[in-house]
Amino acid sequence: MRMIKPMADLYEQLRRLPGIGSKTAMRLAYHIIDRPESEVRQLAGALLAAKQQIKLCSVCYNLSDSEICEICGRRDRDSSIICVVEQPQDLMAMERSHGYKGVYHVLHGVLSPLDGIGPDNIRIKELLLRLQQTQVKEIIIATNSDIEGEATAVYLAQLLKPLGVTVSRIAHGLPVGGDLEYADEMTLARALENRRNM
Ligand SMILES: [Zn+2]
Structure with missing residues (x-):
């Protein structure tokens, strides 16, 4: 039947x-x-x-129910430090660690040539535009530690360093291939603290 x-x-x-x-x-x-x-x-x-x-924040592309998300709207966040993450759920994970006082940029993906995802398919242009519009001291790249995440980090570092901004990568005390999304607070806080210059 x-x-x-x-x-x-x-x-x-x-x-x-x-x-x-x-x-x-x-x-x-x-x-x-x-x-x-x-x-x-x-x-x-x-x-x-x-x-x-739900729409995307016009500054950082986090999920938001207003034009600018709660984090970008707060005065106690340091807009000169931008943490770049793959997805909104990674941002949520970073926030749970309570150690970070900068702002974010959500790429909405990673570079993945095999899946046909190149620089124009994720929000890299928007990040470059942001650098032109605001004073940024440091960009912390917090993409995952899998192949695509690492390749995206290297690509971004090559693109950003000539612009005179410090580019760092979170220390992945996370297991190799481990998703930021599932990391516990302590691990994330330590990964952020032990970030290294790229
Ligand atoms: Zn925002």
Whole structure:
């Protein structure tokens, strides 16, 4: 017997989500149709509201519900130090370490020639523009320690150093290939403290 269409559609949408295999998608689909309509409305509403209301900060490209994100808007942050991260979730991880008082720049990706992702596909131009517009003393590159993360760090260092700014790389006490996102606070604080010049 084939799945009835509304069920098949729901299953198909869930299965597209990252980390959701066919079994989990099926379990979630049955769970959703089992819930009261009010609860399903809340879920659907939250999905749509998140998509419609969340935009990117016009300064650092962090997720934000206003033109400028909370971090860029704060007076106690030092805008002359910029920490470059791959994704908004990496920024969140750095913030959890409580040791960092500078600001951020979110690339929204890393260089990955095999996947066709070059410098124009991530927010590198925006970073260069920022350097022209604000006084920046140091750029701390906090991309992950996997191949793409390292290659992106080297590329950025070559691009930025001639501009007269100090470029440093966080010390990856993180396991090789370890994601910033999953590092604990102590490890991150130490990685930041032990950053080295590139
Ligand atoms: Zn911002």
